[in-house]
Amino acid sequence: EDQVTQSPEALRLQEGESSSLNCSYTVSGLRGLFWYRQDPGKGPEFLFTLYSAGEEKEKERLKATLTKKESFLHITAPKPEDSATYLCAVQAGAGANNLFFGTGTRLTVIP
Amino acid sequence: NAGVMQNPRHLVRRRGQEARLRCSPMKGHSHVYWYRQLPEEGLKFMVYLQKENIIDESGMPKERFSAEFPKEGPSILRIQQVVRGDSAAYFCASSPALQGTEAFFGQGTRLTVV
Numbered sequence: 001e002d003q004v005t006q007s008p009e010a011l012r013l014q015e016g017e018s019s020s021l022n023c024s025y026t027v028s029g030l031r032g033l034f035w036y037r038q039d040p041g042k043g044p045e046f047l048f049t050l051y052s053a054g055e056e057k058e059k060e061r062l063k064a065t066l067t068k069k070e071s072f073l074h075i076t077a078p079k080p081e082d083s084a085t086y087l088c089a090v091q092a093g094a095g096a097n098n099l100f101f102g103t104g105t106r107l108t109v110i111p
Numbered sequence: 112n113a114g115v116m117q118n119p120r121h122l123v124r125r126r127g128q129e130a131r132l133r134c135s136p137m138k139g140h141s142h143v144y145w146y147r148q149l150p151e152e153g154l155k156f157m158v159y160l161q162k163e164n165i166i167d168e169s170g171m172p173k174e175r176f177s178a179e180f181p182k183e184g185p186s187i188l189r190i191q192q193v194v195r196g197d198s199a200a201y202f203c204a205s206s207p208a209l210q211g212t213e214a215f216f217g218q219g220t221r222l223t224v225v
Contacts, residue, residue, distance in 0.1 A: 099154075102153060
């Protein structure tokens with residue numbers, strides 16, 4: 001059975017304190033791993049797609065990496081506006097287009 | 112280029128009533144997905160549709176829930192005879208035809224059953 005586990009569940013950082021969020025997955029036939037950001041009361045906002053082990057993508061203070069078993073979302077020198085829930089999702093299996101989500105990491109960045 | 116549009120944003124229904132949630136995908140996107148998010152839980156896939164076709168409804172409850180994406184107009188998620196456990200945020204996403212491409216989400220409809 002496909003599984004996506006995100007850790008930690010919640011993370012509090014001081015502004016400027018870099019850290020990483022983890023997404024470990026067990027799926028058959030990974031076709032893509034996706035990172036989204038979700039603010040309270042809003043829909044998920046797309047951040048990155050990673051397709052193969054070793055791939056990395058960056059956007060401002062965020063960098064996503066992928067191995068055969070997990071993905072990391074590195075946050076460098078975070079700011080309070082980076083506070084949100086970060087969701088990891090996988091697309092797996094032949095012909096499947098839907099996303100299988102983890103439960104997210106709730107990040108709070110304190111000024 | 113408008114994003115995925117969902118309406119209403121908030122919907123209150125009494126037990127036993129029907130709820131209709133609407134979703135207009137992004138321009139150029141022909142694939143629509145519905146997800147449900149319960150409090151303190153992750154997003155759960157419900158159904159995947161293309162125009163006039165249900166492709167995958169493996170996440171849909173067997174009773175009371177239905178979805179359509181007609182040739183003209185928005186996709187509709189319909190919940191008949193709502194119960195308190197249906198209270199949740201319902202999100203619609205759309206993507207272009209290619210597999211493996213990212214899906215873009217709407218702002219969701221928050222359904223409250225009283």
